[in-house]
Amino acid sequence: MTMIRKSSLLLLFILPLLGYGQQESYYSLYRYNMNVINPAFAGADAPNMLSFTSRSQWASVQDAPRTLAFAYSSARENNVGLGLSLVSDKVFVEQQTFAYIDFSYKLQMSGDATLFLGLKAGGNFYNSDPTNLSTYSSVGDPSQISLSKFNPNIGAGAYYKAASYWVSFSIPRLFNVNREADNLAVTAKDRVHTYLGGGVDLAVSNGIYVKPSLMVRKVKGLPVTADITGMVSWQNQFDVGLSIRTNSSMALMTVVSLGLFDVGYAYETPTDNGLSQLNLRTHELVFRINLGESDKTSKDGPSGVE
Numbered sequence: 001m002t003m004i005r006k007s008s009l010l011l012l013f014i015l016p017l018l019g020y021g022q023q024e025s026y027y028s029l030y031r032y033n034m035n036v037i038n039p040a041f042a043g044a045d046a047p048n049m050l051s052f053t054s055r056s057q058w059a060s061v062q063d064a065p066r067t068l069a070f071a072y073s074s075a076r077e078n079n080v081g082l083g084l085s086l087v088s089d090k091v092f093v094e095q096q097t098f099a100y101i102d103f104s105y106k107l108q109m110s111g112d113a114t115l116f117l118g119l120k121a122g123g124n125f126y127n128s129d130p131t132n133l134s135t136y137s138s139v140g141d142p143s144q145i146s147l148s149k150f151n152p153n154i155g156a157g158a159y160y161k162a163a164s165y166w167v168s169f170s171i172p173r174l175f176n177v178n179r180e181a182d183n184l185a186v187t188a189k190d191r192v193h194t195y196l197g198g199g200v201d202l203a204v205s206n207g208i209y210v211k212p213s214l215m216v217r218k219v220k221g222l223p224v225t226a227d228i229t230g231m232v233s234w235q236n237q238f239d240v241g242l243s244i245r246t247n248s249s250m251a252l253m254t255v256v257s258l259g260l261f262d263v264g265y266a267y268e269t270p271t272d273n274g275l276s277q278l279n280l281r282t283h284e285l286v287f288r289i290n291l292g293e294s295d296k297t298s299k300d301g302p303s304g305v306e
Contacts, residue, residue: 024172024193025055025067025089028243028251028266030215030227032286033071036085037195038157038170039102040118042073043081047292049073055284057268065091075292079106081116097125100155100172113162120155120172151177157195167198194218199229209233211241223247231255244271249282262288 027033033051035041051071058064066089073083083102088095100122107115129146157170171194199213211231218224225248231241239255243266250271255264268282 025057025065025069025087026217026225026227026245027053027055027069028227028245028253028268028284029053029255029264029286030197031199031213032255032262032264032288033069034159034168035071035073035083035102035118036069036087037172037193038118038159038168039083039085039100039120039155039172040104040116040157040159040168040170042083042102042104042116042118043075044073044104044106044114044116044159044161046073046290047075049288049290049292051286051288053284053286055282057282058280059283061280063092065089073102080104081106081118085120093129095127099123099125104159109160111162113160116159116161118157118159118170120153120157122154123150123152124173124177125150153177164202165198165200168195169197170195191220201233207235209236211239229253247271251282251284255286260290262286262290264288 024037027036030037033053035044036053049072051069053067053069053071055067055069056064057066068088070086071083072085073081075081081102081104083104085098085100085102087098089098090096100120102118102120104116104118107117109115125148127146127148153173153175155170155172155174157168157172160167171192173192176191195215195217197213197215199211202210202212204210209232211229211233213227213229213231215227215229216224217226224246226246227243228246229241229243231239231253233239237257239253239257241253243251243253245251248271249268251266251268253264253266255262264284264286266282266284268284270280
């Protein structure tokens with residue numbers, strides 16, 4: 001065996017051990033299911049709110065990532081908010097289900113500003129079944145075994161909002177946890193994700209608002225990712241806009257408000273020229289139900305503007 005071939009085989013063996021990948025789903029319409037990533041949003045936007053999100057990433061690829069998310073939040077007495085967030089994330093042979101209970105506490109600040117502090121408690125049900133994968137050897141692979149594990153965790157977040165702007169900071173999972181059994185050679189971990197975001201609602205004319213926002217994500221071992229979003233809203237009933245995810249993708253988005261219902265859709269495509277030729281399209285759909293009268297600052301834009 002030549003030295004070049006030996007070096008190539010060594011690299012093929014070592015590189016997967018050093019690799020990291022996206023672990024939590026990235027949402028284009030994150031403003032409509034925020035308490036999935038930040039527990040401080042529990043009860044912050046409405047007395048009772050339900051949201052459903054379906055995200056099909058790279059829809060034309062078999063076994064591509066598919067995410068279903070459910071969130072419920074409720075404002076209670078004594079400035080307390082409670083919520084529930086469930087996320088099912090499936091890709092290839094892996095299935096993850098995140099289940100968390102959310103708690104928030106509201107602090108009234110000066111003027112019309114409010115600060116919400118939140119905690120998450122729950123965990124991740126992780127399942128991997130590679131036993132049905134095709135192999136090219138008659139000898140069984142000892143690492144090709146099914147794995148099922150529950151990883152408990154907690155998270156924290158803060159949400160500050162005023163009449164015309166908002167700021168969010170959260171760490172949905174505070175601890176790194178191992179997914180795999182102790183006897184496996186290749187390690188896989190759920191790593192800490194940090195989110196920092198904010199947005200502004202600007203009135204530009206009668207009934208027309210511009211809503212720029214930014215969401216920055218940091219995961220150890222991965223480059224910082226940011227969603228830069230601009231939406232134009234007509235009377236807070238019909239929103240349309242564009243979002244750019246740095247070094248990744250671009251999304252066209254629209255949201256329609258029908259009384260107590262919000263329906264949103266995002267069509268996402270890679271910005272890399274090489275990937276754009278592969279028809280890697282992503283579809284995201286959000287359906288939100290407001291079960292109580294919403295906060296006027298969040299639905300009607302800046303206060304005092306007609």
